[in-house]
Amino acid sequence: MSFWTAVVIVVAIWALVTVWTRRHDREMGVTRDEDGNPVFPPQSAPDTSAAEAEIAELKKRIAVLERIATDNNSNDARERARIASEIEALREAKPPSLPADKTPESRTTDASRASSDA
Numbered sequence: 001m002s003f004w005t006a007v008v009i010v011v012a013i014w015a016l017v018t019v020w021t022r023r024h025d026r027e028m029g030v031t032r033d034e035d036g037n038p039v040f041p042p043q044s045a046p047d048t049s050a051a052e053a054e055i056a057e058l059k060k061r062i063a064v065l066e067r068i069a070t071d072n073n074s075n076d077a078r079e080r081a082r083i084a085s086e087i088e089a090l091r092e093a094k095p096p097s098l099p100a101d102k103t104p105e106s107r108t109t110d111a112s113r114a115s116s117d118a
Helices: 003-028 049-071 075-092 104-117
Strands: none
């Protein structure tokens, strides 16, 4: 093999590698600067709006769970529940029956008689 044949083969290999590299770079979106160095495209940020919405929803759920865990265990909550149950018990209980002579109407007439007697 002569010297010039080897030079042609080396140049052909160099040309094929260059063409293959440029085609691959073009598919990947890589460009070259003035010195031939590859310049990669800036990475686009992934869609974070969906992740942010999910995080906000999870924070709301955590707040609700914290409120449930703490509200029913505080002294104020227990006191409110006790008072509410007493009020409900009073609502369900029948009012005591008054004697026939002590109805509200008879009490007003008794009071008016007492004031007129005096």
